[in-house]
Structures are given as structure tokens and as C-alpha cells.
Amino acid sequence: MDFKANLKGVKPKMDEERKVNSSQQVDFRAVLGKKSAASSNGNKPAETPGKNTTDFRSILANKKKSASPENNGEGGKMVVNNCVDGGITEKSGRGGGKAPEFVEKLNDVTVLDGQRLRLQCLLSAATSDPVTVTWTLDGKVIKPSKFIVLANEGGLCSLTIDKALPEDEGQYKCRAETSAGAAECCCMVLVDDPAENSPADKKSKKSTPTSETLPPQILQFPEDMKILAGQKVEILCKFSGAPPISCTWLKFRKPSYIQSSDSSSKLTISSGQQEHCGCYTIELKNSYGLRQAALNLTIVDKPDPPAKVPAASDIRRSSLTLSWYGPTYDGGSAVQSYNLEIWDSVEQQWKHLVSCNSTSYNVQNLLPERQYKFRVRAENIYGVGEPSAESEPVTVGLVDDENQDEADAEDDDEEKEPDYRDVTIRTDVKVKELYDVEERLGTGKFGQVFKLVEKATKKVWAGKFIKAYSAKDKENVRQEIGIMNSLHHPKLVQCIDAFEGKSDIVMVLEMISGGELFERIIDEDFELTEREVIKYMLQIIDGVSFIHKQGIVHLDLKPENIMCVNKTGSKIKLIDFGLARRLANAGTLKVLFGTPEFVAPEVINYEAISYPTDMWSIGVICYILLSGLSPFMGDNDNETLSNVTSATWDFEDEAFDEISENAKDFITKLLKKDMKARLTCAQCFEHPWLKQDTNTMKAKKLSKERMKKYILRRKWQKTGHAVRAIGRLSSMAMLAGVSAKKGSPTEEDNQFLECLEYEQKTECKPSFSMVIKDVEVVEGSAARFDCKIEGYPDPEVVWYKDDQPIKETRHFQIDYDEDGNCSLVISEVSGDDDAKYTVKAVNSLGEATCTAELLVEVMAGEEEEEEEEE
Numbered sequence: 001m002d003f004k005a006n007l008k009g010v011k012p013k014m015d016e017e018r019k020v021n022s023s024q025q026v027d028f029r030a031v032l033g034k035k036s037a038a039s040s041n042g043n044k045p046a047e048t049p050g051k052n053t054t055d056f057r058s059i060l061a062n063k064k065k066s067a068s069p070e071n072n073g074e075g076g077k078m079v080v081n082n083c084v085d086g087g088i089t090e091k092s093g094r095g096g097g098k099a100p101e102f103v104e105k106l107n108d109v110t111v112l113d114g115q116r117l118r119l120q121c122l123l124s125a126a127t128s129d130p131v132t133v134t135w136t137l138d139g140k141v142i143k144p145s146k147f148i149v150l151a152n153e154g155g156l157c158s159l160t161i162d163k164a165l166p167e168d169e170g171q172y173k174c175r176a177e178t179s180a181g182a183a184e185c186c187c188m189v190l191v192d193d194p195a196e197n198s199p200a201d202k203k204s205k206k207s208t209p210t211s212e213t214l215p216p217q218i219l220q221f222p223e224d225m226k227i228l229a230g231q232k233v234e235i236l237c238k239f240s241g242a243p244p245i246s247c248t249w250l251k252f253r254k255p256s257y258i259q260s261s262d263s264s265s266k267l268t269i270s271s272g273q274q275e276h277c278g279c280y281t282i283e284l285k286n287s288y289g290l291r292q293a294a295l296n297l298t299i300v301d302k303p304d305p306p307a308k309v310p311a312a313s314d315i316r317r318s319s320l321t322l323s324w325y326g327p328t329y330d331g332g333s334a335v336q337s338y339n340l341e342i343w344d345s346v347e348q349q350w351k352h353l354v355s356c357n358s359t360s361y362n363v364q365n366l367l368p369e370r371q372y373k374f375r376v377r378a379e380n381i382y383g384v385g386e387p388s389a390e391s392e393p394v395t396v397g398l399v400d401d402e403n404q405d406e407a408d409a410e411d412d413d414e415e416k417e418p419d420y421r422d423v424t425i426r427t428d429v430k431v432k433e434l435y436d437v438e439e440r441l442g443t444g445k446f447g448q449v450f451k452l453v454e455k456a457t458k459k460v461w462a463g464k465f466i467k468a469y470s471a472k473d474k475e476n477v478r479q480e481i482g483i484m485n486s487l488h489h490p491k492l493v494q495c496i497d498a499f500e501g502k503s504d505i506v507m508v509l510e511m512i513s514g515g516e517l518f519e520r521i522i523d524e525d526f527e528l529t530e531r532e533v534i535k536y537m538l539q540i541i542d543g544v545s546f547i548h549k550q551g552i553v554h555l556d557l558k559p560e561n562i563m564c565v566n567k568t569g570s571k572i573k574l575i576d577f578g579l580a581r582r583l584a585n586a587g588t589l590k591v592l593f594g595t596p597e598f599v600a601p602e603v604i605n606y607e608a609i610s611y612p613t614d615m616w617s618i619g620v621i622c623y624i625l626l627s628g629l630s631p632f633m634g635d636n637d638n639e640t641l642s643n644v645t646s647a648t649w650d651f652e653d654e655a656f657d658e659i660s661e662n663a664k665d666f667i668t669k670l671l672k673k674d675m676k677a678r679l680t681c682a683q684c685f686e687h688p689w690l691k692q693d694t695n696t697m698k699a700k701k702l703s704k705e706r707m708k709k710y711i712l713r714r715k716w717q718k719t720g721h722a723v724r725a726i727g728r729l730s731s732m733a734m735l736a737g738v739s740a741k742k743g744s745p746t747e748e749d750n751q752f753l754e755c756l757e758y759e760q761k762t763e764c765k766p767s768f769s770m771v772i773k774d775v776e777v778v779e780g781s782a783a784r785f786d787c788k789i790e791g792y793p794d795p796e797v798v799w800y801k802d803d804q805p806i807k808e809t810r811h812f813q814i815d816y817d818e819d820g821n822c823s824l825v826i827s828e829v830s831g832d833d834d835a836k837y838t839v840k841a842v843n844s845l846g847e848a849t850c851t852a853e854l855l856v857e858v859m860a861g862e863e864e865e866e867e868e869e870e
């Protein structure tokens with residue numbers, strides 16, 4: 001499916017207008033087609049749609065609302081299409097002018113939901129003129145697609161649907177037309193649900209309830225609420241319906257007080273705290289039906305203390321670099337700054353030192369005869385949080401600044417050749433037999449990362465312990481290791497060992513402790529110039545060039561995957577080859593994943609990819625490095641993807657006033673919608689911007705304020721979420737700094753390591769670690785709701801539109817993967833889709849729900865056009 005038909009082009013917003021949006025990786029399969037893991041078990045069957053149900057396959061190019069029932073069928077206008085628009089024309093060289101005639105007509109058909117549907121009729125051979133055949137369903141022209149096959153072979157006209165759905169039910173008409181006249185035949189198609197009740201049950205369901213037999217009706221219920229911590233929370237629901245009505249509030253933690261009457265129920269929490277956050281659902285039930293309403297309650301507060309202990313590194317005669325982590329919870333509002341506090345052994349009191357935006361700071365003017373300790377507070381719009389744990393005491397003056405600078409310069413200029421090894425995954429030995437497993441460096445969706453010390457050589461490595469329960473999980477990791485065996489290059493992180501257990505695979509990787517490139521750029525002691533950007537771009541392209549020469553595409557080039565080798569140098573490496581694929585001997589390769597902000601248009605459109613797909617990502621990275629602005633970032637994934645598919649971007653912001661024309665030309669030649677028109681790596685090296693002598697360039701400083709805002713936006717997207725890139729987990733200088741606490745793993749870490757091989761999942765109720773959010777789209781585009789569901793046994797999932805269960809169709813596509821990521825994609829959105837959507841997760845231990853609203857903006861021009869047609 002081409003996303004261009006689903007998404008409107010949206011003009012990129014200025015940096016100040018952009019919200020903090022998640023930039024996690026997205027699997028586009030939910031948008032491009034159905035997935036087998038969808039809700040075949042989790043969805044309750046909905047009522048069979050009527051004849052007026054919109055079949056989006058037949059109106060992909062029509063964004064107007066469906067005609068009213070009165071205008072469908074015989075009363076509607078008949079449109080005759082050529083082959084491009086869905087009709088099939090058969091040409092004949094025989095003479096004659098007789099009107100077409102059907103000698104075998106269509107017959108009524110009843111098929112089961114999911115079975116193959118085939119309709120066919122036969123034209124008389126007497127007609128000799130070219131014949132245009134048009135198929136319609138309830139008056140709407142049917143167009144051929146990957147779901148519907150139309151054919152006309154020797155007068156035999158056929159329509160085939162591989163898997164019939166309820167939306168395929170209705171009156172089908174085949175019309176054959178020549179210059180001499182036209183003929184038609186029609187039939188009715190019924191799609192039965194095998195699980196449907198008896199006809200008597202259907203009849204009773206359709207009966208109109210009287211006032212004495214009304215199911216519960218919700219008259220008043222609040223929208224999502226945001227409450228300051230400590231304040232009183234009151235959620236009032238007013239309802240009506242035939243008594244008695246039972247009222248149940250659903251939330252894991254019991255609320256402080258519930259007061260109910262025959263027509264209302266009020267949930268009260270005397271003092272809202274963080275543990276009260278979540279989705280609250282009221283369920284009303286009587287003898288005639290059930291109704292639900294839900295809202296998300298967010299308790300906002302000052303940020304939690306920054307996680308873990310601040311670490312000192314790069315200790316000089318009178319200075320050091322302090323690094324720290326962000327808070328585990330930002331209080332419901334993005335962290336705006338960090339307040340750094342200092343304590344020394346003489347004054348022995350805590351003092352405010354400085355406020356900064358990044359998670360590292362170069363502390364100057366320290367005295368060598370004193371010991372220092374540091375702590376950090378995070379600040380958001382609601383106030384300043386509590387301080388972090390204190391750093392280990394540290395003393396400066398152990399290293400001379402000038403000697404250290406010279407050593408750093410030598411290390412930076414002289415790039416050491418990595419330890420290249422062709423890795424074979426070991427199954428006969430455990431990682432702990434050859435490596436000492438020390439402190440944990442980080443936790444992510446894949447598993448955890450630990451510092452490893454090789455027992456034989458005492459070399460330090462990073463151990464990426466990957467949870468791999470299924471054969472598919474293990475195969476994915478094996479593929480990544482196989483690809484890394486082909487990528488022995490100084491600009492690419494190296495895998496030097498691997499171990500496979502019953503439920504995990506451990507990758508032993510080269511340690512990179514310099515942090516992310518973008519974090520390095522915003523350091524107080526770093527001067528950002530166009531000259532520096534050229535140096536970094538040359539290294540990135542050098543690494544990508546080698547990848548491409550091996551017949552491989554990276555497919556996940558983004559800031560998090562570009563790491564600095566050390567804290568002070570300018571050498572970088574590319575990391576994370578989990579999405580990389582081989583092109584050689586693969587034929588036409590298409591992929592359905594990527595990070596929306598950096599992915600190329602051909603990925604979104606599900607077209608064949610190649611090496612230029614990586615070059616698009618390089619162009620986006622270069623744009624951000626020079627300006628601190630993201631060329632395609634929208635308020636949500638749909639808007640970002642729309643910007644990408646339309647290749648909507650420009651240099652109009654004042655950030656580009658100081659950027660050279662050659663640099664702009666370089667970006668322009670990479671961000672080409674036509675992948676064949678993009679520069680190759682070899683052509684990049686020959687471009688005047690990269691080819692110039694950087695030693696003679698003017699070193700004009702570029703503003704880093706936009707870059708700081710950009711990094712802050714991405715940083716808080718990642719807090720508490722999966723961290724896939726192992727290098728960034730050591731960017732806090734926990735390895736390179738002398739203050740990093742050494743020793744064996746904690747008891748918690750040991751439990752994790754043991755459980756990797758003998759993990760037993762703990763049973764728990766369903767819950768949402770990510771809830772669906774309100775979506776606003778333009779009519780005709782695609783809308784998407786995303787959530788993440790936790791729970792064991794794996795919950796069954798049902799989606800509701802205004803309290804009515806949604807059955808998966810080609811208009812409503814549901815995706816639910818083994819990691820708990822669940823999405824609902826609505827294609828070709830119309831005004832009828834403007835509603836509240838709820839997702840409900842249920843297992844044997846309980847259930848959870850969350851709700852959001854879809855707001856559809858109907859185009860004024862189309863409204864007027866529809867009115868005129870009426």
C-alpha cells in the first residue's frame with residue numbers, strides 16, 4: 001500500500017511548535033497490511049456490517065463520504081471506468097456492431113467469513129466491438145487491488161476475493177459496455193459468520209428497546225484529567241437506564257472512596273499521588289446491556305531524583321567532567337534543566353553550582369587540596385525535584401592539564417585498529433566461565449548490558465544479554481552477529497564473542513565510552529562549527545561506504561547509533577546492526593520497519609529498498625547537525641510519515657543563515673524523493689563541501705541552543721524506555737571515569753543472569769505501560785492508535801468504537817505482536833470514524849482498558865462539493 005494515498009502532506013512545524021514525541025522505532029506492517037498475530041482470538045465478532053459499509057479498497061482514491069442509502073444501488077449514478085480506474089477493456093479485431101449480451105449471468109452466493117469468493121459471468125461471442133467491463137458493489141465502482149482480482153478472458157468476466165469479509169456483502173453488478181450498447185447482470189452476496197447466533201437470536205437483538213428496557217446510558221463523564229500531586233481527585237459519572245444498575249470502577253489500586261446512587265457514581269481520591277496514575281474505567285450493567293467509559297488520570301509533580309550516582313571523569317589539575325542520568329520519572333512534564341550542587345571538604349556544606357540542560361558538565365576552577373562531592377536535581381515546570389545520590393568523593397590535581405591535552409590529542413589523531421574476530425556463537429560454555437560480569441550498565445527492551453572483564457587478558461568489554469525465548473528471537477540475533485562478522489572496519493563497532501543459552505544470547509561487544517555524538521556536541525567545552533560537522537560526516541560516510549561494499553544496508557542510521565570513541569576526541573563509530581539486511585542475492589528487498597524521523601520514503605511506501613535508503617538517513621542527520629532542527633518531525637508518527645512521503649522540507653529557518661551553500665547543496669542531493677537521484681557514498685566524497693580543506697575553513701561558531709532543545713526532546717522520549725544501543729549506556733563515563741564503583745554484580749543483577757536461562761514468567765493482570773492517545777487527522781488520511789500491554793498469561797485484546805466491538809476489516813487493521821505492542825490503524829478516515837476508541841485487555845487474572853478520541857477534520861472544499869452533489 002502506498003502511504004501517499006493515506007496521509008496528507010503536512011508542512012513541517014518550527015522547533016518551538018513541536019511537542020515532545022516518541023521517536024521509537026515503528027513497525028509499518030500494521031499500516032501496510034494485516035498481521036497474523038492480530039485479534040483473531042482477542043476480538044469478539046461484531047455485527048455484520050450493512051450494505052452501506054464502506055469498502056476502502058474500492059474507494060482508495062475517493063475521499064468523499066459514502067452516498068446515503070437512498071442513493072445507493074439503482075438510484076445512484078453509474079460510473080464507467082477505463083482499466084486504470086478499475087474497469088477491464090477487451091479489444092477484438094473482428095468486425096460488427098452488436099450490443100453485448102450475457103449468456104451466463106451472475107448467481108447469488110453465500111460464503112463464510114474468510115473463505116474465497118469468486119463471481120463470474122459470460123458474454124456472448126457475437127459482439128465484436130471493444131468491451132469495457134465495470135464491476136460495482138452497492139453502486140460503488142470496484143477497483144482491482146491486492147485484495148480484489150478482476151479479469152476478462154475471452155468474454156468470461158470474473159471477480160475474485162481471496163478472503164471475503166463482512167464488508168464484501170451486498171449487491172454486485174457487472175456491466176459490459178460497447179459503442180453499440182450495454183448489458184448488466186447482478187447478484188447478491190451474503191457473508192456469514194460461522195460463530196453467529198441463530199436467526200432467532202439475531203431477531204431479538206435487533207428489537208428496539210422500550211423506555212422500561214433501556215441499557216445503561218452515560219449522560220456525563222469527564223475527559224482525561226491532569227492533577228497536581230497531593231490535590232483531591234473527583235471523577236463523577238452520571239447515567240440513566242432501567243434499574244437496577246450495577247456500577248463498577250476498574251483500577252488496580254483501590255480508590256479512597258466511591259459514592260454511588262441510582263443515577264450517578266463518584267470516585268474520590270483524597271490526595272492524588274504517582275501510584276494513582278492510570279486508566280480509570282466505569283462499567284455500568286443492568287439486565288439489558290452494559291456500558292463503559294474511561295479516562296486517563298495523570299498526576300503531575302516535580303521530577304524524581306536523577307537515577308544512580310553522578311560520575312566524575314576526565315579529572316585534570318583543576319577541572320573534571322561530571323556525568324549523570326536523567327530521572328526515572330519526569331513528573332509528567334519534560335525536564336527543563338538540571339541544578340548541579342557541590343560540596344567540598346573545607347566548607348562542608350552543599351551549594352548551588354550551575355544550571356544546565358545536558359546530562360554532563362565540565363566543572364572548572366577546583367582546588368587540588370580539597371575533596372569534592374556532587375549531586376544533581378532535575379527541574380520541570382512544576383518545580384525542582386529532590387537531589388540525586390551523592391557522587392563518590394573526588395580530588396583534582398592528579399593529572400597535568402597540558403600533558404593530558406597532549407595525550408588526548410595523540411590518542412585522537414592515532415586511531416587504533418579494533419580487535420577483529422569472526423564470531424561463532426558458543427553453546428558449550430557460559431559467558432561467566434570466560435568473563436567476569438561486573439556492574440550493570442543499563443536495561444533495555446532486549447535485556448540488559450553489563451561490564452565484562454575478560455579473565456585471560458583483563459580487557460574490558462560490554463556484554464549485551466539479549467532475552468531470546470523463541471527460535472525466531474534467536475535467529476534474529478544470529479543474523480545480526482552474522483552481519484557484524486562481515487563488517488570489520490574502524491568506524492563500525494565490533495562483536496568479539498557470543499554465547500547462547502536456553503533463553504538468551506550474549507553478545508560481547510567493543511566498549512565505546514564517549515557517549516552519543518549529539519551529546520558530545522552540546523558539551524560546554526565543545527565548539528560546534530561547520531568544519532567539525534564535515535569531520536563527522538566524513539567518518540559516518542566512511543563507515544556506511546564499507547557497509548554498502550559488503551552488500552549490506554544499515555537501515556537504522558540515527559543519532560543514537562553514532563557514538564564517540566572517547567569523551568574528548570572527534571572519532572566516532574556506528575553501532576547497532578539489529579535492523580541491517582543483506583542485499584546481495586536477496587532479489588527485491590522490502591522492509592516494514594524504521595524510525596519515522598529518519599526513515600526513507602520508499603520504506604513507508606513499501607517499495608524496494610537499496611543503498612540509497614541509508615543515504616536519505618545520512619541527509620537527515622546532516623541537516624540536524626548543522627541546524628539543530630529535524631526536517632520531518634511532526635506532532636505524531638502519522639504527521640512525520642506524511643512529511644517524509646511528501647519530501648516536505650526547506651532551509652527557510654534562520655538557523656541556515658550561517659550555513660554555506662555547498663552544505664545546503666549536499667543535503668539537497670541526499671534528501672531526494674527519487675532514491676536513484678541521491679548521492680552515493682563515493683559521490684559524497686567527491687562533493688565540494690566534503691572535499692574542501694577543512695584546515696583553511698573559517699571556524700565560525702554555530703548556535704547549539706536548537707541542538708540542545710532537539711536532544712532534550714529525544715532524551716525524555718527514551719527515559720524509562722528500551723535502550724537498544726549498548727554504547728550509549730556507557731556514555732555516563734561509568735567505565736572511563738575513575739569514580740565508577742567497581743565490584744561484582746548486585747544481588748538483583750545475579751538474579752537476572754540466572755533467570756536468563758531458567759526464566760519462569762510471573763502471572764499478573766493486564767496493564768498498559770503505554771496508553772493510546774488522542775489523534776487528530778484530516779479526512780482521507782490514515783489514523784493510528786498505539787499502546788503496549790503487559791500481563792501474563794498473554795491478554796486477549798478487543799478494540800471498541802463508541803463501546804461497539806471492532807472487527808478487523810481492511811478499514812480497521814489491528815496489530816498485536818508477541819512483545820505486547822498493539823495498534824489500531826484506520827485507513828481512509830471519514831467523518832463517520834470521528835469517535836471514542838477503547839482498547840480492552842483481558843486475561844484470567846483481570847482486565848484493563850484505556851480510551852482515546854479520534855478527531856477527523858473534514859475538508860471544507862469536499863463538504864461544499866458533496867452538498868452540491870446532493
